[in-house]
Amino acid sequence: MTSEGNSYRIVSPSLTVKAMRDSGYKSTAYALAELIDNSIDAKATLVEVFACESPVQGASRTSHRVETIAVLDNGTGMDTDALRRALKYGDGLGDDRKRIGRFGMGLPNSSMSQCTRLEVWSWINGPGNAMYSYLDLAEINDGLDDVPAPKHDPLPEYWRELSEGLGNTGTLVVWSDLDRVNWHGAAATLKNTAELIGRVYRHYLTADKVVIKMAPVREGKVIGHANYAKANDPLYLTESSGTPAPFADEPMFEPFDMGNEDEPGVAHFPITVKGKQHVITVRASIARPEARRADIEDHPWPENANPNVDAGNHPWGKHAGRNIGISLIRQGRELDLDSSWAIGYDPVERWWGVEVEFPPALDDVFGVTNNKQSATTFTSLAHLKDKLKVETEDGESFKAFKDRLADLGDPRVDLIDLANYLETKLLPSIRRRLKQQTFGNRKSKKRHDADVTSKATDAVKRRSEDGHTGKTDDLAEGASTEDKRQEQVDALTRRHHLDEDTAQSMVDESLEKDWRVRWISSYQDSHAFFSVDLMAGMLQVIFNEKHPLHGELMAVLEEVPEDATTDDLRYRLGRAADTFKLLLFSWARMEDEIPSDRQREKIADARQDWGRYARDFIAGEDDGE
Known part of the structure; x- marks a missing residue:
């Protein structure tokens, strides 16, 4: 029995197609990708995507809207049986794990998600001997159960004239009655679509296995120049790609x-x-x-x-x-x-x-x-x-x-x-490496970072001139500029894993401006929230990114989005203030838990000493020693 009203089939063709139309393609471009999959599986070396416009008369002017989308390839083509099976939901060409396609759903599912009429011509002995079949939603709704038997129908001249690489074998898929396609201007749309297609098929494009042409069509002719999908590699390791200059011909x-x-x-x-x-x-x-x-x-x-x-x-x-x-x-x-x-x-x-x-x-x-x-x-x-x-x-x-x-x-x-x-x-x-990359960037470095470095350098120099020398001062005696440079670059690259270019840039800037201090963030396998490198003429402080204090203090204050609102800034300041209070409470409790009075006195003395140094660095005044 073929009538839906008299059969006991589990699903009905019309309801199945209606459900499949809502199968969730992200966009028309993703639906098109299903057709390109089939072309690549058919060993096509050229796939041509055409978006054909028709005029639409508005109140004050004539505009153009995409009315037909077609995909033409020079693949192996299909015989009568393969063509009929390709239009059947859930059959296709079987579960071949060597193909991109697998589920036998691609051609009908993607096509009917965008249009109400799908037509296919396929040939294995010249386009004049093409076989033709179709799916039409109106006919399915009227009770059509079977895919129409393919018939001989030469490839229309319209498509032959548009193609630049028509082969002795191949397939043409045409979508019409586009009720779910939001494309208006074909040229702009295909240009944007080419970027996504270039990403989806980047490995095939890079290996020169296929060329994908995206051509807007008006009145039977390609408008301007067709776009050819270029490899769009999200890893940006491809030498030649669609990435803008200066990285179009070299990896970014x-x-x-x-x-x-x-x-x-x-x-x-x-x-x-x-x-x-x-x-x-x-x-x-x-x-x-x-x-x-x-x-x-x-x-x-x-x-x-x-x-x-x-x-x-x-x-x-x-x-x-x-x-x-x-x-x-x-x-x-x-x-x-x-x-x-x-x-x-x-x-x-x-x-x-x-x-x-x-x-x-x-x-x-x-x-x-x-x-x-x-x-x-x-x-x-x-x-x-x-x-x-x-x-x-x-x-x-x-x-x-x-x-x-x-x-x-x-x-x-x-x-x-x-x-x-x-x-x-x-x-x-x-992410840690990415944070380190922008250290020492002269052009984009925030002014307050340079200001605090200069202020700390002044304090170090002032104390040294007053006789309060440290190890960094002693190491600097007799050390050449090149010695200082190499020691600092080695510390940044080997101990803190910055890349060579970033490290060199940071060190060059410090030597040029005679800075005596440097602040960096680095992942440290330690419970300390900061550590210190003492080098010739350089006091380097390393904030431990592994410590929760980094995320609750430095990240909150420094990693502020450009579009942060006033409420967000107020929240960040409050959060940073709370974290600072907790930091001091943690010190106080450390003193509290020290069992020996003598040790507690030493810690208290260290706290007093640190307070005097803080006054000198922050207020810019000598501590009177």
């Missing part, structure tokens, strides 16, 4: 060291699922100093780039701002740029890139959706530390928690070690 980022000398910036995570081992590959990168700073020698910014404006506000920085998150790669194709792992309010997040690549065999482990736009299980593990606070039982170790998830059959268990590595090791390490 560099691999981030993950301890793999053979493959810098790469780590491999084997996992065993149902007795079979699979490998997940993680790649990480971090901005080169010259991407964020205008004062790196031999790496000037473009002449029209204001060095006093933050790099994030320049074209290359804005480009990076559109590529924030962890990129998930399956079968060489990006599924999602998952921003759940980023600190959403922090603009510095644009300056790192992480890519997680996994084989299609792990689709179920990652929770890949049938429209290949996300991996729900992986996303659910973002901000794992916060989730552990809620989900772990009292006194439960991380291992015990994992064992409990395994016993419960929780789908997250296979990825939890990877998520823990990303959140507690890799991303914190990257």
